[in-house]
Amino acid sequence: MAAVTKAPRGTLDKLPSIAYKYRAVENIALEIANLSGYREIRTPVFEHTELFRRSVGDTTDIVQKEMYTFDDKKGRSLTLKPEGTAPVARAVIENGLLNEALPLKLCYITNCYRYEAPQSGRYREFSQFGAEVYGANTPLCDAELIALAFTLIERLQIPQSCYKIEVNSIGCPECRKIYQDALKKYYEQFKEELCHDCHTRLTNNPMRLLDCKVPTCAKFKNDAPLILEYNCDDCSDFFATFKMALETLNVPYHVNPKIVRGLDYYCNTVFEFVCENGLVFGGGGRYNGLMKELGGADTPASGFALGIERIVSVIEGYATSSDVQSTQNVPEMYIAGIGEQSAMLALKLSHELREEYGIQCLCDIVGRSVKAQMRFADKTGAKFSIVIGDDEIANNVATLKNMENKETLEVTLNASEISKNI
Numbered sequence: 337m338a339a340v341t342k343a344p345r346g347t348l349d350k351l352p353s354i355a356y357k358y359r360a361v362e363n364i365a366l367e368i369a370n371l372s373g374y375r376e377i378r379t380p381v382f383e384h385t386e387l388f389r390r391s392v393g394d395t396t397d398i399v400q401k402e403m404y405t406f407d408d409k410k411g412r413s414l415t416l417k418p419e420g421t422a423p424v425a426r427a428v429i430e431n432g433l434l435n436e437a438l439p440l441k442l443c444y445i446t447n448c449y450r451y452e453a454p455q456s457g458r459y460r461e462f463s464q465f466g467a468e469v470y471g472a473n474t475p476l477c478d479a480e481l482i483a484l485a486f487t488l489i490e491r492l493q494i495p496q497s498c499y500k501i502e503v504n505s506i507g508c509p510e511c512r513k514i515y516q517d518a519l520k521k522y523y524e525q526f527k528e529e530l531c532h533d534c535h536t537r538l539t540n541n542p543m544r545l546l547d548c549k550v551p552t553c554a555k556f557k558n559d560a561p562l563i564l565e566y567n568c569d570d571c572s573d574f575f576a577t578f579k580m581a582l583e584t585l586n587v588p589y590h591v592n593p594k595i596v597r598g599l600d601y602y603c604n605t606v607f608e609f610v611c612e613n614g615l616v617f618g619g620g621g622r623y624n625g626l627m628k629e630l631g632g633a634d635t636p637a638s639g640f641a642l643g644i645e646r647i648v649s650v651i652e653g654y655a656t657s658s659d660v661q662s663t664q665n666v667p668e669m670y671i672a673g674i675g676e677q678s679a680m681l682a683l684k685l686s687h688e689l690r691e692e693y694g695i696q697c698l699c700d701i702v703g704r705s706v707k708a709q710m711r712f713a714d715k716t717g718a719k720f721s722i723v724i725g726d727d728e729i730a731n732n733v734a735t736l737k738n739m740e741n742k743e744t745l746e747v748t749l750n751a752s753e754i755s756k757n758i
């Protein structure tokens with residue numbers, strides 16, 4: 337029976353005690369993104385496997401080890417999306433969205449699937465909020481994207497002392513080529529000591545060497561050559577303007593010359609949001625080569641993705657955002673009834689308070705005693721309560737009780753009067 341009563345490994349039930357936080361983060365994210373002109377896009381849960389092989393890249397951990405790939409009944413190879421950008425880029429090309437006014441700004445909230453070893457902050461099903469800009473090849477575009485993520489983090493009241501925005505420039509394909517040769521040369525000295533994956537990276541994707549999390553490899557990162565020192569003049573200028581724009585927008589940042597994105601189509605800007613405990617809760621960069629790689633018109637693009645599970649864990653650890661708390665599902669009002677006639681009136685008044693006044697109101701629907709009803713009301717955290725009995729019906733008046741400070745007030749028994757007093 338375990339298969340029936342236990343969720344698959346690496347998945348997370350978001351129970352009501354936490355689901356509202358996800359909803360709040362998602363709503364605030366979309367609201368802020370809309371202010372900057374990002375429009376929401378939703379793409380399928382699965383895509384042709386080839387899309388991710390081409391876009392995420394055959395040499396990445398995602399494609400090599402982490403994808404949920406299966407054949408459908410017609411033998412097509414499909415994959416549950418491991419990230420949000422490739423499907424968006426595919427939808428942009430397929431639906432001709434680049435014919436609309438450029439830059440095209442899109443945002444998404446999506447589940448992602450990666451077969452990873454589950455651990456804290458690492459799941460097999462997780463969700464991302466992402467924003468992307470197509471058709472702008474400027475440092476201002478990249479700074480505006482980071483400012484969007486920063487505004488979200490600020491709205492969630494995550495203290496600035498808890499995390500860092502780390503930025504870097506990985507240059508253009510020309511200057512990066514020279515860097516990669518230098519990096520390869522550096523790592524070749526330690527070839528014997530590198531892990532199996534890093535051996536492959538050395539030939540296929542040297543920049544990913546800097547990403548290795550195996551401790552015996554990670555130590556070599558310290559003295560590795562730095563890509564910023566290899567940026568050509570144009571790339572250095574781009575990075576300088578990008579930093580200036582961040583300063584103009586009051587976005588705090590730290591240059592970390594060791595952040596990379598190991599894919600050929602990335603260029604210039606890369607960044608990560610890193611929590612003080614080392615947890616990376618988001619990242620992004622410029623991927624000018626992606627659209628062409630996927631067979632679309634050669635269009636510059638830039639974007640980021642934030643992991644929502646990780647953001648919620650940061651909120652749990654550090655923030656008490658009033659915007660998030662206010663979305664907690666606590667009833668405003670509980671109307672108790674003693675006897676059949678009162679129960680019917682409680683049902684009617686509750687319905688009217690909800691429908692006409694938008695007040696979240698509960699009443700008894702299981703036939704409990706009034707004592708048990710009040711115990712239940714307490715458990716729900718209802719802010720106000722009313723008890724209706726024969727006397728209240730006869731006088732058309734009842735006592736409205738503030739459950740927190742216990743103050744009471746006589747109110748006429750109709751929805752309009754009740755609504756005015758809570």
Ligand code: ATP
Pocket residue numbers: 419450452457458459460461462463464616617618619620641642643644645646
């Ligand atoms: P990591 O280095 O932690 O594996 P990544 O480089 O694979 O992260 P990205 O592909 O950049 O991550 O995805 C963007 C964000 O999505 C991450 O910063 C993180 O917040 C979130 N994320 C990625 N993988 C997972 C996962 N398995 N579980 C939960 N969140 C994840």
Ligand code: MG
Pocket residue numbers: none
């Ligand atoms: Mg990963």
